[in-house]
Structures are given as C-alpha cells and as structure tokens.
Amino acid sequence: xxxxxxxxxxxxxxxxxxxxxxxxxxxxxxxxxxxxxxxxxxxxxxxxxxxxxxxxxxxxxxxxxxxxxxxxxxxxxxxxxxxxxxxxxxxxxxxxxxxxxxxxxxxxxxxxxxxxxxxxxxxxxxxxxxxxxxxxxxxxxxxxxxxxxxx
Numbered sequence: 693x694x695x696x697x698x699x700x701x702x703x704x705x706x707x708x709x710x711x712x713x714x715x716x717x718x719x720x721x722x723x724x725x726x727x728x729x730x731x732x733x734x735x736x737x738x739x740x741x742x743x744x745x746x747x748x749x750x751x752x753x754x755x756x757x758x759x760x761x762x763x764x765x766x767x768x769x770x771x772x773x774x775x776x777x778x779x780x781x782x783x784x785x786x787x788x789x790x791x792x793x794x795x796x797x798x799x800x801x802x803x804x805x806x807x808x809x810x811x812x813x814x815x816x817x818x819x820x821x822x823x824x825x826x827x828x829x830x831x832x833x834x835x836x837x838x839x840x841x842x843x
Contacts, residue, residue: 701805701806701807702803702804702805703733703736703738703803703804703805703806703811704736704738704739704740704803704804705802705803705804706740706743706800706801706802706803708740708741709740709800709801709802709816709818710802711821711826711829712820712821712826713798713800713816713818713819713820713821714818714819714820714821714825715800715802715816715817715818716797716816716817716818716819717791717816717817718802718814718815718816718817719780719784719788719814719815719817720807720812720813720814720815721752721778721779721780721784721812721813721814721815722778722779722780722810722811722812722813723754723776723777723778723779723811723812723813724776724777724778724779725759725776725811726770728761728762728765728768728769728770729759729762729770730811731762731764731765732759732760732761732762732765733759733804733811735762737759737760737762738757738758738759738760738804739757739758739760740757740758740801740804741756741758742756743755743756743757743758743800743801744756744798744799744800744801745778745799745800745801745815746799747785747788747789747792747799750782750785751777752777752778752779752780752785752788753775753776753777753778754775754776754777754778754801754813755775756773757773757776757801758772758773759772760772778813778815788815788817791817792817796819796820797817797818797819798817798818798819798820799815799816799817799818800815800816800818801813801814801815801816802814802815802816
C-alpha cells in the first residue's frame with residue numbers, strides 16, 4: 693500500500709497567479725466540497741489553470757478549479773470543473789466586492805491548503821501585470837539564482 697505524505701498541509705500553489713498578477717491582499721476562505729473531492733485533494737490532484745473567483749450578490753464562487761475525480765470513487769464522483777462555493781462572512785464579501793469594482797482588480801485563488809481537517813483557499817486581490825513587469829521579475833529571479841549558485 694502506497695503511503696502519502698499527510699504532514700504537509702499545503703495542497704497546491706497557483707504559481708501562475710504570482711507571475712501574471714501583483715497580489716495586493718489575501719483572504720482565507722472555506723470551500724464547500726464533497727467527500728471524494730477531499731480524498732482527491734489529499735493526493736494533490738488539483739489544477740488552478742484558468743481559475744478565478746466570482747462574486748454574485750453575497751455568494752462567492754470559485755470557478756474552473758479542476759479537482760480530478762477520486763480514482764477509487766464510484767459513479768457519484770462530482771464533475772472535475774464544477775463551480776464551488778466559498779465561505780466568507782458578509783463584511784469580507786463587501787470588502788472584496790469594493791476592491792474588485794475598482795479598475796483593474798480581480799480575485800484569483802493563490803493557495804489551497806488544509807487547516808486542521810478543513811480545506812481552505814487563499815484568495816488574492818490581484819492587479820494584472822504588464823509584459824515588462826513580468827520580464828523584470830524574471831530578471832530579478834535569475835539574478836538571485838545566480839547569486840545563490842555563486843556561494
């Protein structure tokens with residue numbers, strides 16, 4: 693029987709979000725999942741590709757998060773890319789809505805992790821980067837990497 697490392701609470705990080713956006717602020721939200729989805733997350737079967745957060749009234753939804761169906765699950769497995777409700781209080785929702793209504797801001801999921809037995813999503817209030825900003829970040833990272841290798 694294959695043993696999985698359950699000591700690490702971090703499930704996945706959306707590295708593309710950090711590349712494409714300036715993350716200005718982050719919020720922690722609960723996520724509504726079905727049982728087999730949690731089992732699949734414990735195996736790190738998740739992808740953030742094209743995922744984002746949408747606010748409709750007081751309902752906050754995570755769209756396009758791909759959680760692969762649990763391989764040992766039955767035909768009751770939920771669809772991989774279904775919309776999942778996020779759990780935030782009204783004050784946080786109002787604050788997020790106010791930030792998103794400003795020009796150029798969007799909500800992106802940045803991390804997925806376990807907090808005790810619960811799955812949490814870190815939502816980033818993000819502003820899009822221009823191409824020259826991305827190139828500048830790559831230059832900085834390459835310089836840091838070369839400095840680290842010189843030691």
